[in-house]
Amino acid sequence: MSSPRQALTDALAAGLAQRADQGLLRGRRVLQGAQGRLVTIDGVDLLNFSSNDYLGLAADPRLAEAAATTAARYGSGAGAAHLLNGHSAPHHELEEALAAHLGRARALLFSSGYMANLGVVQALVGEGDTVAQDRLDHASLLDAARLSGARYGRYPHRDVDALAKRITRAQGRRLVCTDGVFSMDGDLAPLPELAAACATHSAVLMVDDAHGFGVLGADGAGSVAAAGLGADEVPVLMATLGKALGSAGAFVAGDAALIDHLLNHARSYIYTTAMPPPVAGAALCALGIMRAEPERRSHVLALAERFGAAARQLGLSVPVGTTPIQPVLIGDSHTCTQVAEALLERGLLVPAIRPPTVPAGAARLRISLSAAHTDADVDRLLGALDAVVPDALR
Ligand SMILES: *Cc1c(COP(=O)(O)O)cnc(C)c1O
DSSP states (O other): OOOHHHHHHHHHHHHHHHHHHTTOOOOOOOBSSOSSSEEEETTEEEEEOOOOOTTSOTTOHHHHHHHHHHHHHHOSOOOSBIIIIIOOHHHHHHHHHHHHHHTOSEEEEESOHHHHHHHHHHHHOOTTOEEEEETTSOHHHHHHHHHHOSEEEEESTTOHHHHHHHHHTOOSSEEEEEESBOTTTOOBOOHHHHHHHHHHTTEEEEEEOTTTTTTSSGGGOOHHHHTTOOTTTOSEEEEESSSTTSSOOEEEEEOHHHHHHHHHHOHHHHTSBOOOHHHHHHHHHHHHHHHHOHHHHHHHHHHHHHHHHHHHHTTOOOOOOSSSEEEEEEEOHHHHHHHHHHHHHTTEEOOEEOTTTSOTTOEEEEEEOOTTOOHHHHHHHHHHHHHHSOGGGO
């Protein structure tokens, strides 16, 4: 009989081999420098269309300097959870700045967006309550609903009528969760319609704006503001700091009662070390840049429009969308991987997104644009796609 260690290894290896056969095995590449327009991998500089660094801030020297200054004064680690004594002035200042920027009473920092979603949903609903969410919501929202103990279900993508039918029959507190911008499709949630359905059916609307915050709306306030909505319609607003803001972590913004409730009940807030103060320092710096340099936003949005229009001209399957996330739909996972490899050979880093991140048969190249890109970069990408995407897919 094999040892437990050997049996585990054999079982895991068999599972990995099966994934590999399906073209679904995942691995990592090591970056030998900063995130940015160009990234260095295996000594080669690649033009990068793979990050969520929408405003080109992840490697901005001003953020690095803010982090260094904060580290010098507050240390590199928080040393404790927020509710013990890990909540320092940089955290507090960042929370106040985020709340003010969004016109909400308060904001609460979490160490990551994944943890924010787990904490918020679990703190707001439990057994006897109901969560409804879009089928394409981020994995962290799905996991959050599952963990909460509430009944949960997913409605077809952007289908507000289907949602309304579901929540009419729902018991307990009703929570509707949606991404503001869907992470693998780059399309927008129908927020005004969702808000109206939630008002009619006494449901609380929570928006995860990981990809909208910093990019959409006046001053980068995000998809909720862009839709002309506020705290009345979307009482629970979550967004992350690791994408457009080039740092890390996340926050929830809302009324004082919401924030005090989360602070007391959200387990992923309470039972974890506070975000490192230098990260809060960098995020605060990024918030200032985001407000002071609106041209970053207009540039990345213009690049997205330019890319989408030209890609459709080439016959590529790129849905019309107004965000920096521009998917090129491929379908088959093996083909998608081959196309991404061919792009890599031409010096372009573009991720092949495969199931289970997207539904079966919906593999795609997920192009993400950044304010650091130029028009010439987009043209180079278009030329390479034209050369490597098989005609059968046009
Ligand atoms: C990235 C992302 C998250 C998770 O945020 P992290 O800070 O990376 O953990 C949550 N929701 C959406 C929609 C995301 O795209």
